[in-house]
Amino acid sequence: MSNENINITLPDGTILEKPSGTTGLEIAEGISSGLAKQSILVEVNGELRDLSYPILEDSTLKILKKDADEALELIRHDCAHVMAEAVQTLFPGTQVTIGPAIDNGFYYDFSREDAFTLDDLEKIEKKMHEIIDLGFPFEREVWNRDKAITHFEEIGEMYKSEIIKDLPEEEEVTVYRQGQWMDLCRGPHLPTTKYIGNSFKLMKVAGAYWRGDENNEMLTRIYGTAWRTDKELRTYLNMLKEAEKRDHRKIGKEMKIFTFDDEVGAGLPLWLPNGSVIIEELENLAKETEDKAGYDRVRTPHITKGSLYEKSGHLSHYRESMFPAMDIDGNEYFLKPMNCPHHHKIFASLPRTYKELPIRLAEYGTCYRYEKSGQLFGLMRVRSMQMNDAHIYCSEEQFKEEFLSVCKMYLKYFEIFGIDKYEMRLSLHDPKKLGEKYVDEPELWLKTETLVREALEDGKLNFVEIPGEAAFYGPKIDVQVWSAIGREFTLATNQVDFAVPSRFDLTYTDNQNKPQTPLCIHRAPLGTHERFIGFLIEHFAGNFPLWLSPVQMSIIPVSEKFNDYANKVYHKLKDNGIRVNLDTRNEKMGAKIRNAELSKIPIMIILGEKEVESNSISVRRRFVGNEGGISLDSFIENCKQEINNRMQASSAKHD
Numbered sequence: 001m002s003n004e005n006i007n008i009t010l011p012d013g014t015i016l017e018k019p020s021g022t023t024g025l026e027i028a029e030g031i032s033s034g035l036a037k038q039s040i041l042v043e044v045n046g047e048l049r050d051l052s053y054p055i056l057e058d059s060t061l062k063i064l065k066k067d068a069d070e071a072l073e074l075i076r077h078d079c080a081h082v083m084a085e086a087v088q089t090l091f092p093g094t095q096v097t098i099g100p101a102i103d104n105g106f107y108y109d110f111s112r113e114d115a116f117t118l119d120d121l122e123k124i125e126k127k128m129h130e131i132i133d134l135g136f137p138f139e140r141e142v143w144n145r146d147k148a149i150t151h152f153e154e155i156g157e158m159y160k161s162e163i164i165k166d167l168p169e170e171e172e173v174t175v176y177r178q179g180q181w182m183d184l185c186r187g188p189h190l191p192t193t194k195y196i197g198n199s200f201k202l203m204k205v206a207g208a209y210w211r212g213d214e215n216n217e218m219l220t221r222i223y224g225t226a227w228r229t230d231k232e233l234r235t236y237l238n239m240l241k242e243a244e245k246r247d248h249r250k251i252g253k254e255m256k257i258f259t260f261d262d263e264v265g266a267g268l269p270l271w272l273p274n275g276s277v278i279i280e281e282l283e284n285l286a287k288e289t290e291d292k293a294g295y296d297r298v299r300t301p302h303i304t305k306g307s308l309y310e311k312s313g314h315l316s317h318y319r320e321s322m323f324p325a326m327d328i329d330g331n332e333y334f335l336k337p338m339n340c341p342h343h344h345k346i347f348a349s350l351p352r353t354y355k356e357l358p359i360r361l362a363e364y365g366t367c368y369r370y371e372k373s374g375q376l377f378g379l380m381r382v383r384s385m386q387m388n389d390a391h392i393y394c395s396e397e398q399f400k401e402e403f404l405s406v407c408k409m410y411l412k413y414f415e416i417f418g419i420d421k422y423e424m425r426l427s428l429h430d431p432k433k434l435g436e437k438y439v440d441e442p443e444l445w446l447k448t449e450t451l452v453r454e455a456l457e458d459g460k461l462n463f464v465e466i467p468g469e470a471a472f473y474g475p476k477i478d479v480q481v482w483s484a485i486g487r488e489f490t491l492a493t494n495q496v497d498f499a500v501p502s503r504f505d506l507t508y509t510d511n512q513n514k515p516q517t518p519l520c521i522h523r524a525p526l527g528t529h530e531r532f533i534g535f536l537i538e539h540f541a542g543n544f545p546l547w548l549s550p551v552q553m554s555i556i557p558v559s560e561k562f563n564d565y566a567n568k569v570y571h572k573l574k575d576n577g578i579r580v581n582l583d584t585r586n587e588k589m590g591a592k593i594r595n596a597e598l599s600k601i602p603i604m605i606i607l608g609e610k611e612v613e614s615n616s617i618s619v620r621r622r623f624v625g626n627e628g629g630i631s632l633d634s635f636i637e638n639c640k641q642e643i644n645n646r647m648q649a650s651s652a653k654h655d
Helices: 024-031 033-038 069-090 118-134 145-154 158-165 230-245 248-254 273-292 306-312 314-321 340-348 396-417 442-458 529-540 560-575 589-598 609-614 632-644
Strands: 005-009 015-019 039-044 047-049 059-065 105-111 138-143 173-178 181-184 200-209 218-226 303-305 326-328 331-335 359-368 384-394 421-427 463-466 476-482 488-497 519-523 553-557 580-582 603-607 616-621 625-631
Touching: 015 024, 024 033, 024 039, 024 059, 033 039, 033 059, 039 069, 059 069, 069 105, 069 118, 069 173, 069 181, 069 200, 069 218, 118 200, 138 145, 145 158, 145 173, 158 181, 200 230, 218 230, 248 529, 273 359, 273 384, 273 396, 273 529, 303 306, 306 314, 306 331, 306 340, 340 359, 340 384, 340 519, 384 396, 384 529, 396 421, 396 442, 396 476, 396 488, 396 519, 421 442, 442 488, 488 529, 553 560, 553 589, 560 580, 560 603, 560 609, 560 632, 589 603, 603 609, 609 616, 609 625, 616 632, 625 632
Parallel strands: 005 059, 421 463, 553 580, 553 603
Antiparallel strands: 005 015, 039 047, 039 059, 105 218, 138 173, 173 181, 200 218, 303 331, 326 331, 359 384, 384 519, 421 476, 476 488, 488 519, 603 616, 616 625
């Protein structure tokens, strides 16, 4: 340790003078023994470090405890290390590859001849508990690159050797020990294995290609979940059980909403009549909302010359996600992956002036993206998708108002669908990847990112910043929502485009009669039909509110002698635009009611002698039960009001 002193600045502004090489743990101990016991890691100059990390220069320091958000990721990362040790202890000869923390848990990829079984997972989990209870410290070591390569090759860890060889020359090679076992890792880690706790569970085994490349070896991946407390673990496992019951693939099949067919092709959904009803209702909602907000509707073709996508930049930045080209009349044509280039052409088809701006072009356009077969998942990840798309062309002065109006449209939709929890993620560019992943316009990047940030702040919207996730042409907002059971979904996006309008020579004349390039806002508040309906199925567990239900009512006559009256009621409801069926099957009434409940029909109309005599109906509502008798006209009026106002019954979210 050097005799030279350094200044450590704490979050409250306190400056501590300490010897160079002082660790975060020593600083925590100097503040209080209680803080030292609760500390798990430190943030030095904005970077997470082990408690044992020596601080060599003047730095800002934040001491983090187990309740910090960062702690959970560390618990999961350390769980991955402990799992890898357990596997290699129980199954000698197994090679370890990569084991990161992920949302809700962790995984590790292994190379071995035999697949792991469920019994193996139980053994591994038991061994993990034993390792954790031993309380081994996580010890960081910096190794010489050649020494590290040689070491891992000598013990047969060829994957680790390959990782080291691919590291940048300037990056130091670090390993972490826990007892006798060690792993290549950047860190940081918890002080000891005991800090992990025992609130974890191994979940499943899956296949995974080395480094995600299908041309590489197939590895075996073990997934696990880990939490701070047993209560958090139980909550998560219960959520998974509920999510399994609500799986949109299962409910979608039961409710006859959509299907897939091998002869049609993977990832290409077929919408059944019930699904088409939901689509039409969503489109009606979007079109009404957009019409009031001043949008004009357009239509564009499904295929386009490749030259259009060369101009837009999609071929250079997005080609891997596009379907292969088709040769038509000697020209390359592509299935449309995005609507935006076509909307740019529509904007450019006429001379534009500042008096016309903002121009808002909307389309429910079908797009096609070549998702790898292993990534396809029900409606959530498909190859054909119909997008609630629109592009707003505006001046810089108009930008903030237009951007916020889109964000407010999101909030309106959240209210309609009973989405109580959401987060907007401002995705920013990585300056190191200009000209590679992002268009090389550093000044425009900073300018537009500032514009978006200010708009969100002025609108007092809940957002976080995510570096390195912007679109290639500008910053964007990714909208994350949580379903009724707490499951997270990426719903939609709101993007700013400062680059492509110039590529398309999009201009308008300002009040000085000078040409100006507009800003373009790409937005899709309802995302795609596919993903959004998948979300809604799980959010409502198929129990859609009345306005969105494929079948809104079922008429159930008590016996066949009331069928004539039932037919009269049926036709009157149909004439008033209500989606209704008539159950005149020769079945007991209880069976008919049960069938309607299983079909998740919101309202049942029970008709018997009393209803015929009083020219009324008896209403039974889902989650409520019998509501008693009411005149048909009054009932129709009430229902039309509920439907037209798109009322959201909170009970519809519950199974």
